[in-house]
Amino acid sequence: MTKVIHVKDLKKTFITHKRKHGLLNAVKSLVKREYKTKHALRGVSFDIEEGEIVGFIGPNGAGKSTTIKALSGVLYPSSGVVNVLGYTPWKDRVKYVTHIGVVFGQKPQLHWDLPPLDTYWLNKEVYDIPRKEFEKRLNHMIKLLDVEEIVQTPTRDLSLGERMKCKIIAALLHNPKLVFLDEPSIGLDVVAKDKLRDFILDINQRLKTTFIVTTHDMGDIERLCRRIIIINNGVIVYDGPIAKIKSDYLTHKHLDVKFNKLDKKFRFKGCKIIEASDYELKLELDTKKQTIKNVVNYLITEFDVADIIVQDPPIEEIIQKIYKQKEK
Ligand SMILES: Nc1ncnc2c1ncn2[C@@H]1O[C@H](COP(=O)(O)OP(=O)(O)O)[C@@H](O)[C@H]1O
Ligand SMILES: [Mg+2]
Numbered sequence: 001m002t003k004v005i006h007v008k009d010l011k012k013t014f015i016t017h018k019r020k021h022g023l024l025n026a027v028k029s030l031v032k033r034e035y036k037t038k039h040a041l042r043g044v045s046f047d048i049e050e051g052e053i054v055g056f057i058g059p060n061g062a063g064k065s066t067t068i069k070a071l072s073g074v075l076y077p078s079s080g081v082v083n084v085l086g087y088t089p090w091k092d093r094v095k096y097v098t099h100i101g102v103v104f105g106q107k108p109q110l111h112w113d114l115p116p117l118d119t120y121w122l123n124k125e126v127y128d129i130p131r132k133e134f135e136k137r138l139n140h141m142i143k144l145l146d147v148e149e150i151v152q153t154p155t156r157d158l159s160l161g162e163r164m165k166c167k168i169i170a171a172l173l174h175n176p177k178l179v180f181l182d183e184p185s186i187g188l189d190v191v192a193k194d195k196l197r198d199f200i201l202d203i204n205q206r207l208k209t210t211f212i213v214t215t216h217d218m219g220d221i222e223r224l225c226r227r228i229i230i231i232n233n234g235v236i237v238y239d240g241p242i243a244k245i246k247s248d249y250l251t252h253k254h255l256d257v258k259f260n261k262l263d264k265k266f267r268f269k270g271c272k273i274i275e276a277s278d279y280e281l282k283l284e285l286d287t288k289k290q291t292i293k294n295v296v297n298y299l300i301t302e303f304d305v306a307d308i309i310v311q312d313p314p315i316e317e318i319i320q321k322i323y324k325q326k327e328k
Pocket of ligand 2: 064065066
């Protein structure tokens with residue numbers, strides 16, 4: 001097996017200048033500066049092999065983006081070792097970037113006023129991709145993601161989800177060995193999410209491309225990743241198979257049920273009422289004691305149901321459970 005990423009004891013401390021509002025405070029701060037330190041990463045270590053798709057998850061502010069930035073070479077860490085594809089990202093940036101693909105939520109990777117297709121042709125020159133090869137890859141990707149028309153529309157006229165698909169093509173056209181995806185499913189509907197996941201799996205299987213995916217979407221993780229790394233407060237709290245997290249912690253589903261009329265008492269084994277109002281019930285289902293199918297069946301035969309939404313618990317809740325387990 002080939003190791004693609006080696007991270008050892010990575011630390012990053014941000015020191016920011018604390019400044020209060022107002023003119024007087026601005027003048028004061030010229031004389032006496034107050035600093036605030038934030039330990040964003042407190043010694044992060046992991047290794048990733050070629051061809052893995054790793055889910056990198058954690059609550060807001062956990063240190064996900066800081067890690068990805070250090071790995072993609074746009075951030076100098078305070079200390080620690082990072083070796084990616086034989087490079088130290090922030091030192092060898094120029095040579096290194098041709099081997100990676102990066103899709104960041106906020107970073108504009110497409111020219112705003114041009115159709116994505118024009119950006120792709122520019123990238124072809126930047127990365128020196130042979131024409132035949134370029135066209136083959138591009139056509140394949142356009143077909144898989146179903147974006148024939150979209151890539152010919154100026155970026156500014158595209159929806160968030162359409163833009164995300166186009167960005168991912170832009171990040172992959174030069175066949176990088178390693179790809180960082182930050183929240184790839186944001187703004188996509190269910191069908192588009194499925195397409196994108198199939199697309200990532202296709203690239204991964206055909207080209208052995210390694211992916212690191214940060215996401216809040218448990219669906220992404222379940223479909224794509226066999227391994228997940230969970231970070232909280234700058235520390236890795238779990239690194240291992242998704243299967244273990246599923247069996248140990250993803251033991252509940254949340255059901256949000258809306259009624260046309262709620263005129264009977266709801267009672268069902270394995271199902272707890274979290275919140276109730278005249279027309280709505282929020283339920284927590286213990287999937288070890290009861291199946292979703294049974295509850296839904298019970299609901300629609302016994303009640304006048306308008307809508308049912310089934311969801312996984314948020315990642316924050318799973319992390320809390322992992323902590324509680326550790327304390328025991
Ligand atoms: N440039 C910066 N200056 C100061 N603090 C920062 C900076 N970037 C990130 N942080 C802080 O570091 C912590 C981790 O941030 P980040 O890696 O962006 O979290 P995540 O991506 O997991 O939401 C947060 O508390 C954030 O406020
Ligand atoms: Mg982030």
